[in-house]
Amino acid sequence: MKLINKISLWFLCIILVITPVTMIISRAGIKRKMIEFEEKRLLSVNERVYNLLKEGQPVDDFIRDREIQIAAVKGPVPRENPQVVRRVDNAEGMSEKELALFVTSYRQVNGVVYKVTSHNYFINPSEFFSSMFITLLWKMLLLGIAVLISARILSRILFKPFKSTMEAIRNFNIRQKQKLQLERSSTREFNELNCFIETMTNKAMEEYATAREFSENASHELQTPLAVLRTKTELLTQTSLNSQQADLIEHMQTEINKLSNITKSLVLLARMENHEFNTREKIRFCRIAKNVIETYAYWADLKNITVTRNTDSRVFIQIHPTLADILVANLMRNAIRYNEENGSVHVELTTDYFRISNTGAPVTIPHKDLFRRFKKGSQKNEGVGLGLAIVKQICEVCNFRISYAYVEGRHIFCVYFNENYLSEIDGIPSNSSFQRVVFAEV
Structure with missing residues (x-):
């Protein structure tokens, strides 16, 4: 797999993991803030009713368009005050269930304990967040497409020096006496890589030249004395020799030939290890x-x-x-x-x-x-x-x-x-x- 594909896949995995988590956190926070805001609003409504009662003003005009219930109760003010009740219920005239919030508060006004209950219906958070979930899917899809497209564009721009280095290495031939020259870029890591590759290729060229020179010298310098020995032994065979001396000379010739073959074979192996033969044709x-x-x-x-x-x-x-x-x-x-x-x-x-x-x-x-x-x-x-x-x-x-x-x-x-x-x-x-x-x- 290409490097840019791995990077793209990595970012896509991050998006797929982080985005749902942030949505869940956002959902909980938004739901809490919505309910807290509505509770404060209903409490302020109840407080307004108590103020009107305390001032002796009529409350009918205030509660006419609001879901408010006022009743006088006997006994002291309850310890739990105010009381908040939440339930999912069918609102009047609505087919879908909505979240109903009831806030009941108690206050003694002019010697009478009044119970004021105000409530309101607002959209069920579950319905609200289902729309958010659809939005989230679109967001993740658009982010994924943006990552893939931007990664390809970034690859052409950011990784251009790296691709140029790879192409130069691919065309590099150690048998040619031309040092590898790599272009510099604004990315420090690529420059460090290029410097390292240039150093290693220069060292490889020097070692290759040394090994090639050694193999050529060995082939020439070793074969010369062997040829002299072979000639000398052939001259000896033309002189008067007894059978024992003839056998010794024959063994010498055999060993000289064997040594010559070993030298040629080792030189051949060295040349192959140095890739001196073109095997592309x-x-x-x-x-x-x-x-x-x-x-x-x-x-x-x-x-x-x-x-x-x-x-x-x-x-x-x-x-x-x-x-x-x-x-x-x-x-x-x-x-x-x-x-x-x-x-x-x-x-x-x-x-x-x-x-x-x-x-x-x-x-x-x-x-x-x-x-x-x-x-x-x-x-x-x-x-x-x-x-x-x-x-x-x-x-x-x-x-x-x-x-x-x-x-x-x-x-x-x-x-x-x-x-x-x-x-x-x-x-x-x-x-x-x-x-x-x-x-x-x-």
């Missing part, structure tokens, strides 16, 4: 997969491994071409390296997923650790333990999901391109010998 993934599979066919033939594929020829995926090539190559290399003699590899590609399965012995480590760096299913294998970690990193960069399962003697790696497709299936069809599908942690 759509490429023909099926063509890249076909080329990579054909490239590794010779290696599969050396191990007498049968490679079959069922690939859709119209699969377009949003991924960088280099990353697509590395993704397929690492999975293919893994399927052949951890396969067995006379085994098989099956490749399947659709618009929703890319799946590679191969025969082979079960892995000796927990399935969830397969995608971690320097974790290998077999420590005796010549791999460096970074292939699946790179695959996982590529999937994270491209918003893909990758899973692993071991079913009926086959290792199954599946890369899902479509999140909706992933939510509709269980990964791989269930089986009695099926082990749970493990997704790489994002």
